[in-house]
Amino acid sequence: MEWRWEFAWEILPRMLWATGNTLLAAGVGYTIAVVLGLVLMLGQRTPYRLINMPVRELVEFVRSTPLLVQLFFVFFVAPQFGIKLSAWTAGMLTIGLHFGTYLSEVYRGALEGVPKSQWEACRALNFTTGYTYRRVILPQAFPIALPGMGNYLVGIFKDTPLLATIGVAELMHTANALGAETYRYLEPYTMVGFIFLIISLPTAMGLRRLEAAVARAQGNTRH
Amino acid sequence: MGYWEFLVEYLPKLANGAVMTVMVMVCATLLAVTVSMVFGLMRLSSHFAIQGAATVYIEFFRGTSLLVQLYWIYYVLPLMGLTLSPFISGVLALGLNFGAYGAEIVRGGIQAVPRGQYEAALALNMSPFSRMRRIIIPQIYTIILPPAANLTVELLKATALVALITVVDLMFVAKQINATTWLSAQVFGTALIIYYAMARFALIPFLRWLELIAARKIGKA
Numbered sequence: 266m267e268w269r270w271e272f273a274w275e276i277l278p279r280m281l282w283a284t285g286n287t288l289l290a291a292g293v294g295y296t297i298a299v300v301l302g303l304v305l306m307l308g309q310r311t312p313y314r315l316i317n318m319p320v321r322e323l324v325e326f327v328r329s330t331p332l333l334v335q336l337f338f339v340f341f342v343a344p345q346f347g348i349k350l351s352a353w354t355a356g357m358l359t360i361g362l363h364f365g366t367y368l369s370e371v372y373r374g375a376l377e378g379v380p381k382s383q384w385e386a387c388r389a390l391n392f393t394t395g396y397t398y399r400r401v402i403l404p405q406a407f408p409i410a411l412p413g414m415g416n417y418l419v420g421i422f423k424d425t426p427l428l429a430t431i432g433v434a435e436l437m438h439t440a441n442a443l444g445a446e447t448y449r450y451l452e453p454y455t456m457v458g459f460i461f462l463i464i465s466l467p468t469a470m471g472l473r474r475l476e477a478a479v480a481r482a483q484g485n486t487r488h
Numbered sequence: 489m490g491y492w493e494f495l496v497e498y499l500p501k502l503a504n505g506a507v508m509t510v511m512v513m514v515c516a517t518l519l520a521v522t523v524s525m526v527f528g529l530m531r532l533s534s535h536f537a538i539q540g541a542a543t544v545y546i547e548f549f550r551g552t553s554l555l556v557q558l559y560w561i562y563y564v565l566p567l568m569g570l571t572l573s574p575f576i577s578g579v580l581a582l583g584l585n586f587g588a589y590g591a592e593i594v595r596g597g598i599q600a601v602p603r604g605q606y607e608a609a610l611a612l613n614m615s616p617f618s619r620m621r622r623i624i625i626p627q628i629y630t631i632i633l634p635p636a637a638n639l640t641v642e643l644l645k646a647t648a649l650v651a652l653i654t655v656v657d658l659m660f661v662a663k664q665i666n667a668t669t670w671l672s673a674q675v676f677g678t679a680l681i682i683y684y685a686m687a688r689f690a691l692i693p694f695l696r697w698l699e700l701i702a703a704r705k706i707g708k709a
Contacts, residue, residue, distance in 0.1 A: 266567040329687035330680045331648035334659055341672035426555040450563045461552040
């Protein structure tokens with residue numbers, strides 16, 4: 266079987282439309298992950314063992330089990346308890362939770378990366394905890410967290426094809442459907458690969474630039 | 489059906505699947521380690537064609553999705569006359585994909601070896617090959633093992649994807665049982681617990697043990 270350009274051209278509109286869905290899924294999933302990661306990180310940092318122990322275990326569990334199995338678990342188990350979840354909702358929640366646990370580790374590392382003396386200086390100046398976080402700790406933790414956050418943005422994008430397995434109409438799902446309709450798998454699957462490459466490489470490069478820019482800006486404000 | 493009866497009836501099947509998962513995991517890890525070493529070294533080559541080839545390989549496999557690569561190897565390669573069994577396709581996709589990530593770890597490890605080590609080896613008139621093999625490589629293990637351990641856990645999790653190309657692994661068996669019994673909570677819950685146990689109580693302790701051995705070998709324990 267050889268590559269047919271006219272076929273590739275013909276399916277391109279549908280592929281691009283599905284790419285929109287993929288980007289939407291990645292965007293929504295990432296937003297959930299960013300917020301959930303914050304909640305999980307705070308849960309792990311609370312001094313109450315009754316809260317921080319279960320959260321710690323939950324994060325460990327979610328981090329060391331496959332996203333694919335989690336997707337199936339959420340998608341098939343929720344209806345057993347009378348909760349009707351669409352493929353989209355189940356997918357977004359699962360991806361959000363999965364990457365939320367990763368991001369909570371990124372945030373934790375970033376906060377621990379800010380020198381302890383910064384806290385002590387703020388206490389000496391009689392700043393409130395909220396003010397210390399907002400004006401001193403978080404601005405310094407942010408550049409430390411940025412590379413990790415960027416990596417997981419690209420990571421979430423590359424894991425969206427898994428959503429096809431529960432029936433979310435994103436890029437991979439569309440490629441499967443096109444293949445089944447036309448019995449031509451060469452063009453759809455190859456195009457999926459290139460679309461991923463075209464989006465993820467510039468994104469990764471842009472993120473490296475952003476990191477450098479933030480580091481520079483921080484360096485300037487410090488002096 | 490209570491959970492106990494469920495376990496009595498289906499745990500042996502799930503265990504069989506888990507054995508296949510371990511086999512995929514071991515084969516893919518061996519391939520990934522080889523690929524990492526080769527491309528990590530190529531990435532540091534001073535010859536621009538060799539370095540360029542490694543960069544293209546690494547960016548390509550890291551830039552596209554593992555599932556896409558898996559489908560491409562399993563569904564598209566046969567169209568070009570190369571038919572591979574599901575098992576081989578799965579191992580190949582996992583090994584090549586994780587090898588690309590591993591190559592960057594190897595490159596970082598080699599670059600982290602102090603410059604003086606190169607210079608001393610050069611002063612002793614060692615050939616580039618024996619300098620790498622006898623001086624540099626033995627020192628990178630303590631540096632690369634912690635990030636490599638994270639990657640290995642990721643690889644174990646990623647093996648679940650081979651179920652989608654009909655390798656009868658833990659995920660595949662779980663899907664099969666789910667399709668016939670609709671005991672979704674039990675079957676996928678048990679599968680999650682098995683994956684967790686494999687990572688937490690087998691793989692991670694093993695990798696920690698390797699780190700300890702590596703540290704001891706170069707006298708850092």
